[in-house]
Amino acid sequence: MRISTYCAVLLCIVAQCFAASHKSRNTCGYDSCNLGQANKLNVHIVPHTHDDVGWLKTVDQYYYGARNDIQHASVQYILDSVIEELVQNPERRFIYVEIAFFWRWWNQQSNDTRNFVKELVNAGRLEFISGGWCMHDEATTYYNSIIDQHTLGAEFLRDQFGECARPKIGWQIDPFGHSREVASLFAQMGFDGLFFARADYQDSDLRNSTKTMEMIWKGSANLGRQSWLFTGLLADFYDPPDSLCFDRSCGDQPIIDDPSLNDYNVPERVQTFIDAAHDQAYGFATNHIMMTMGSDFHYENANLWFKNLDKLIKYVNAQQTNGSDVNVFYSTPSCYVYALNKVDRAWTSKTDDFFPLGDTPHGFWTGYFTSRAALKRYERHSNNILQATRQLNALSQINLRNDIFYLSEAMGIVQHHDAISGTEKQNVADDYAQRLSEGIDKAADVINNAYAKLLPNESEIPMNATQFLCQYSNISECLPIEGQKQFTLTLWNPTIHPIIHHVRVPVTKEYLIRDPMGSIVSAEYVPISTTTRNIPGRKSSAQNQYIFTTSLPALGFSTYYFEAKSGEKIRKQKTTTTRNEACTLENEYIRVEFDDHGNLHQIINLEKGIAVPFTTQGFYWYTSFAGNNSRPEFQSSGAYVFRPLTSKIQPVSTTRTITCTKTETVQSASIVFNAWASQEVSLFHGMRTVEIEWTVGPVPIDDNVGKEIIIRYDTDIESASKYYTDANGREVLERIRNYRPTWNYSIVENVSGNYYPINSRIWIKDHTRQLTVLIDRSEGGASILDGSIEIMVHRRIAHDDSLGINEPLNETAFGEGLVVRGKHFLILESPENSSRIHRVGAQQLFMHPIATYALPQTSYANYSKAYHQTWSALSESMPLNVHLLTLDQLNPRQFLIRVEHYFELNEDDIYSHPVEVDLQAFFKSLGTITDLTELTLGANMPLSQLHRLDWRTTDKESSHIDMPKYSSLKDTIVTLNPMQIKTFQVTL
Template identity: 20%
Template structure:
């Protein structure tokens, strides 16, 4: 054994420029018992004594740390500066050209679940902090302070547990994943409860804290069922809708609710009747519900603001029923008493028929047979981008939870069930096209609002791989564009903070050219950029010029021998959200080596990751205020509020407030005229929390363990360098 180790150490030393080498011992399945640790340690000690005693081998082996290793290198003094390697080490391959690129997309249900919990936790933290701070200002006790602290602490622990490298990756056994999902469900419900408590406290000035009367619009009924919207009943006295904006920027956007009547009015906080669009709720491919309806209306939310709306029964002149169309079907079942307009069903549409949705900014043209996007017209510039969406699948040759190992190129999803039904809903506030394939329910929504929400196409895919015909399939959404990206170069983000260049090397195979996509991916040339924003993590590739493909889900019958010991067969119907953004440069430029998101892309992605929180109550209470506005102005476009949360000690007592800001880098040269924020404003603590008394504030390290400044003046501008995080501890 000693001789074998000696030979291995000698071979490894030939790869090093120094006389000292670093040899890690063990892996993630080692040292899980005291007995094993003792045996490993004592056996290595014996081997080291023997190796070091062999003078002819001229070797000295000892235990040490990484710090010890670099200390020895510096002592050798061959080089003053060590070489550095940039990048993220993706993709990883351990043997036989097997690439660990499958887990980027394994169990997307759980990746989506964790992203929703993350958003909920951030929103709950902000609301809890505001409720505590304003109760101090009003000289009333925040009745729920210890309970919310406990719930948030537990939710944070559950989410943190899921970030384990065999949880967020989806590479644990079925029963272990169920345990993770149960904890995520508990965190999801706990954060919603905190939001309800804090919203009720803020809207009643701390006067009415029990019982809780606010219920969330979104619910998760079971750990293995995706999020759904409640059907909101309109009470005789009216139902109050509460909407909170978790972003420190103005936000004018359309929201949609499910209600139990199509005869109602929507009133804003000033009791002014608002216009809204009435959309159908489908109970089958071609049948419309007579008891449930979707309403879409505009909300204008200030930074970190809360606005209420009233839904009450009654006829409304400002209600606009949508127009319904169906393709690839002979039926459209709409009850005669419903208000929707409808076109005659088109059973066999012709390619010459136009299928379009548009607003004042963009027009999307779709294939009337498949219902899939084909091209996009920018009405402001006249530029046309050819972009064809396809749904395809790879057949596994040896893929598993970790490994992506396909059998050749991807194939189009089969039409053995016939052409999918295509539904079109059109109205003055939004239009959408739905494609009802048995495996993928694909929806493209175009909002008609003059803000960033209305500039892009919103894509939702619900993938259901329960069908037996999907065994050993790996389903992708491929976008083929006319972007001329040289050298098959594109970009994906690293944990939502920066973009890194990827370059496809066709000679090493498909699996080796997949990379992780956390929040966005970009493909561009000298005049055009296509950005795909994602609401959850996926794997992404650009295998041919002008293409981006995103893996949506994988059903794998076999183990890949990387430690899991099973395949991945517990697939659930899973929602994936994307935003398709097309931008044109103000002037052409050469292919960049590095890039950043455009300013508008930063805002769009932030809005995707942090949706507004919507609650409602059927109890008519005059104690609830119509609105609660907190910040007087938006933060600059390039400043993100990463976190605003109360810190607590071991007894869950208040121990200060954490504020983390991030100044994000962005790429110039793209249109950003429609954004609801600016770049010219200074950021101060008093501008973020203008109504609260800040007793002390200091810049600290990210962990808040060490101060980086003396006490700050709350009206002084904060100095946040580009691409840096700034952390502050505030005493309210």
């Protein structure tokens, strides 16, 4: 039956049922929880469905139930059926997680149905858990995007349902390893707990045998108790106990409770459940356990589930009169956490993370750290555009937030643990990329409208100068400007600090370039490399590019005017080129030396007088193990799993060529290893980092041998088995080769078992030197030998790892293997001075200037009169250790702003201290702040109203912290401690 047809009748039934319930259910949250019986084993039954936001099918196909020949799944019918069945019994409960699906369903419902669902939410019977747009991946996601996708879901829930829909528990039951940073972010969002299902098999076995499946996870080394989060591993993955699945997709026996029938099975079914409860309780420390009743896309026919669970609860509890100690009832993860909190016991604690994940001795899920490297970069690029678009929309006050939603929603979907992870089918990956592309197109319209207000000079009548993005600039292609007599380049700096930025513009003719002051820019006119020109799919006829240095204002723009000067002599900078000769790249800070065979010999920090010799640097590959996946020892490498055939790496080529080009602005060494692997090492004037732009592909697999491509940096640094990787772009964790902090690790795979996710940076160090590598997307990496860093940049595999997608990770484009291009940045410093450079460098790489072009059909003289050519939203300089994470206009008078301190404790003598920032400075062009309310990180409630559960650890520590008592701030100056993010709703 349809909800809308019977809504009035059902609402009446619900009211009657509430009145008859053993406990008043007219309230939500912890007050609606059944806490069980003190002298019983309390089994919290949690009905749930796990709905992947894309995996084997696209998100659209999953929602509507299309392509059921691939996988039978239809989310719209799940939600229809669950809501319909909840009314039949007031004890029934259900949790829902993926707001990307619920939002779609909600938009299709009548007002009557919506009101009915609100009643269920207000009664605590339909509970939203986690509340993000998706169940995000934890290894390959950046913290900004994690926060955004949870904010997107939290905003929807708050606006539609109010406080009763505010999630209190993180529910990460399917991601493939778990990040300490995610625990910290969840705690800052106000969550009271977190549950997940996947952990290393050695870790899980130990925890189960020592009753430490649940713990207090200390999510930050900097934020203290603010980051602590109660965390638990689920007992049966996230599935029901064996033989107790009642979904249409299962073959288990239903409860047959007519004693007159030969198939009457209540005693057997009851005993099976009681045995399962006791088995599960073995690994847990209290008389409360949680049973997940559901799995992937379950409850399409919710009647099957609830009818049998009703019977199971009835008959199991009836056995208490016969001495059974099992008490079973419908519950939710939040009620389970509340029950544990009321037990008031001390819990063990954890300070490291849950990477890498090994589910068998040979099955380390570390390949997905790099899988679909192009999509990983596209997601990071899309986030860059999203943040800049929000800023421009807010500062121009054009009120086009609804148009930005398309990119926000696409970004929310792509954070899914089978999206950015690279563990989806190829057609689904294509769908994710298409969504990002369409979202960027909408964002480009917003950018153009914003510039239409910010650029024109009020004293002049503005001329047409429509702004557009060039999405293929990474392969030196921008077709709309090719052959134009004049065009402009406008660069938006999304950071709150002035920056020096180096620009490359592909052109088909020579131009004079004027900076915002009208002066001629000293630009280098150099050839585009043959490697770039030969990338499959490149359509540009540009053979050359301009390279020049720009100085961009904080949170502002600068425009550069290009004007062709045919027939006029253009003064060119002196350029020298050598081929297959030893060469040295050098500026005032760094020297990089190559021999005549293209081998990187050493890097020298001229300021500090320290050097790092390189024994090897370049491209290598591991042979992918090609097993049949019949047993753990035959596990193949695939989209999820990285398993090399041996630990020996093979060079992509035994020879290479080197071409060195030196100009006043940049010196570079272009090194070609073979037809499908090359790198260009560049050193710009005034920079303390060495840029390596790498190009890999098409990786050949005609030999049916999968190849995992790495870039290796081998030095003489005495790193003593230690290396350091960031967590989701924020705090850094120490890694030790062949070691786990919380259990005695048995070494089986000595390469893949040492791989960790890198989202921003990795480094090794000794007493005097630290070599840091910054990266432009999430990648997997390790230090397999002392003094060595290796980063996997591309994977092309001929076999599947039998973990679900049933196809090899074999990306192609234009009829051949996919070409992937990216950048690494090398920093050589003394350990005590390195953080300032790599922290700032990582932030600028993360929030890169956004380039837009325009084709004004007028001279520079007329253009300069009609348009502002530089502008900043800030009137004062911001502290270097402060970052503007979010600036989003909510409505004409209200804004959401997040600021963060992005240095860690004891990292820098100057910048690792608390800092003050005046929020009014961000709104100087918009008006005066009249009200300032601090919110939780998810921006869905005032921080002063947050009351988290308190916990005790076995170290006799308490998680209690005093929350601020104010509801709003009148003083616009706020203090940030190291690694602290503060979120505010600002009213002007």
